[in-house]
Amino acid sequence: MTPTVLTPILDWLDIAGIALFALSGAVLAARLRQTFVTMGFFALVTGVGGGTVRDLLIGAPVFWITDAWVAAVCLATALIAWFTPVRLWEGKGFAYADGAGLAAYAVLGSAKALAYGVPPVPAALMGVITGCVGGIIRDVVAGRPSIIMSPELYVTPAALTAALTVAGMSLGPLTGWPDAWAWAAGFACGFALRTAAIRWDWGLPSYRPGDTD
Numbered sequence: 001m002t003p004t005v006l007t008p009i010l011d012w013l014d015i016a017g018i019a020l021f022a023l024s025g026a027v028l029a030a031r032l033r034q035t036f037v038t039m040g041f042f043a044l045v046t047g048v049g050g051g052t053v054r055d056l057l058i059g060a061p062v063f064w065i066t067d068a069w070v071a072a073v074c075l076a077t078a079l080i081a082w083f084t085p086v087r088l089w090e091g092k093g094f095a096y097a098d099g100a101g102l103a104a105y106a107v108l109g110s111a112k113a114l115a116y117g118v119p120p121v122p123a124a125l126m127g128v129i130t131g132c133v134g135g136i137i138r139d140v141v142a143g144r145p146s147i148i149m150s151p152e153l154y155v156t157p158a159a160l161t162a163a164l165t166v167a168g169m170s171l172g173p174l175t176g177w178p179d180a181w182a183w184a185a186g187f188a189c190g191f192a193l194r195t196a197a198i199r200w201d202w203g204l205p206s207y208r209p210g211d212t213d
Helices: 008-031 036-058 068-082 092-115 120-142 155-175 179-200
Strands: none
Touching: 008 036, 008 068, 008 092, 008 120, 008 179, 036 068, 036 092, 036 120, 092 120, 092 155, 092 179, 120 155, 155 179
């Protein structure tokens, strides 16, 4: 029996995450002056990549195979990117939108993993995978360095979101807190951290081997 995972709140987070990630893929294809077919492919791969890997790992039906709206949303965002100037998607505003998608997907991924009986730590990792893998696949296909290969805070906000979501949902039966509080707290904190990283160029320290190695 498939567990009930989505609620109206998670439904909206799911659609928002898919649309924002798909748009980032389509815009990258536009910057590379690709055809609409390539743009649609980038939108689909980026929008569903993380969720596909998650579903395969937790033994769930791959979400976009059973929901016809997902592919339609990805192709619709590709159409938007095709008919709008790339300059509209330049600057930090689009990075903030991508950060919102990252947090939304991290919430959804960890919540779905818990619903499928995955233990808390792997469930949090499923949230990180859901939020990050689509962008990694996009960058690999485009042949450009991925954001995870830089000190910029990207995976860390996803990890914070997923950890807070899992912690809140796990403590819910003891505290009486509704799951929606955990989802809201996880999203808000993860998005705030990603926003701060974009605004002030926050990053983690890079490894520096000592002189006596």
